Structure formats: structure tokens, C-alpha cells
Amino acid sequence: MSSYSQFSGAKSEKAAWLAVADALRRSDEQSEPDALLLAEWLEGRLDEAEAAPIEKWIARDPKAAHARIVDLRASLAEEAPTVPARLLLRLRAIAPRRASSGSSNVVRLWRRLPEVAALAAAIALGTFGAYGGYEMGMKAALAHEQSQSASLQVDPADDFILPQEDFFFD
Numbered sequence: 001m002s003s004y005s006q007f008s009g010a011k012s013e014k015a016a017w018l019a020v021a022d023a024l025r026r027s028d029e030q031s032e033p034d035a036l037l038l039a040e041w042l043e044g045r046l047d048e049a050e051a052a053p054i055e056k057w058i059a060r061d062p063k064a065a066h067a068r069i070v071d072l073r074a075s076l077a078e079e080a081p082t083v084p085a086r087l088l089l090r091l092r093a094i095a096p097r098r099a100s101s102g103s104s105n106v107v108r109l110w111r112r113l114p115e116v117a118a119l120a121a122a123i124a125l126g127t128f129g130a131y132g133g134y135e136m137g138m139k140a141a142l143a144h145e146q147s148q149s150a151s152l153q154v155d156p157a158d159d160f161i162l163p164q165e166d167f168f169f170d
Contacts, residue, residue, distance in 0.1 A: 031062070032057060038072055 033041070033054050040046050043052045058065040109116075 032068060038068070039076065042069065042072065068089060 032038075037046070037050075038054065041051055046054070
């Protein structure tokens with residue numbers, strides 16, 4: 001295979017990619033912008049780079065752009081649909097209640113007293129339980145040590161009997 005055929009294939013691939021890029025560019029220019037993007041442009045929240053395609057679209061087809069903008073402004077001016085009262089009642093029943101801002105620290109402490117008491121009881125129970133376990137372990141170890149020492153103790157009269165001839169040396 002010659003090197004020329006390799007280059008001609010590369011040229012045709014490049015031409016194909018350029019054609020795809022050109023088609024994409026034209027489709028971007030011809031399509032109208034997204035409603036949210038157009039709403040942001042109407043509110044002036046887009047920077048120059050983001051606003052440029054929208055302004056090109058308006059310049060290309062001002063009548064269609066004007067109609068689309070009028071429709072968008074009308075839809076934005078409409079009131080939001082009302083929520084049924086039954087649904088509001090259910091949502092309020094589910095939502096956690098907020099404490100009033102005027103409540104004092106004593107009232108808040110009184111409301112949280114069961115939680116605080118349960119926490120204090122758990123800490124006290126854990127502390128006394130740990131101390132009791134430690135003491136039981138120490139007593140068991142002491143009893144074991146005493147039993148070991150009692151088994152090691154021997155009666156001196158039974159174990160250390162030397163006859164008189166072994167006691168004196170020659």
C-alpha cells in the first residue's frame with residue numbers, strides 16, 4: 001500500500017469531520033434557544049459569551065423571536081397554580097413544628113428534659129456498671145491469688161525433717 005493512499009484516506013476523514021462540525025454549527029445557529037436560557041437572557045443574567053447565540057437567533061429571525069419572547073413573558077406572568085387546601089393541611093401535619101422565637105431557655109430545657117434525663121441515666125449506668133465490673137474482676141483475681149498462695153504454702157513440720165545425723169557434719 002502506498003503512502004499516497006494513506007494520506008488520501010486521512011484527507012477524506014478530515015473532510016468528513018469538517019462536514020459534521022459544519023452541520024452541527026448550522027443546526028446550533030438555526031435552533032431556537034431553550035426556554036430557561038431565554039428567560040435568563042430576558043432577566044439579564046447571562047454573560048456576553050452565553051448571550052451571543054441568543055442575540056444571533058433574534059437577529060436572524062426577529063418575528064419568530066418576538067413571538068417566542070411574548071409567549072415566554074406571558075407564561076412567566078401567569079400566577080402559579082393554587083395548592084388544594086387538603087394537601088396544605090396534610091403537608092403542615094407532616095412538617096416538624098418550629099419552636100416560637102419568644103420561648104425562653106427554661107421552656108426549651110423543660111421540653112428536652114426527658115432526652116437529657118435519658119442521656120444522664122445512660123452515662124451513670126455505664127459508669128457504675130464499668131466500676132462494678134472492675135471491682136468484681138479485682139476480687140476474683142485476689143481470691144485466685146490467695147488460693148494459689150494457700151496451695152503453695154506447706155507445713156514446715158512435714159516438709160523439713162532432717163534426721164540428726166544429716167544435721168551435723170563430720
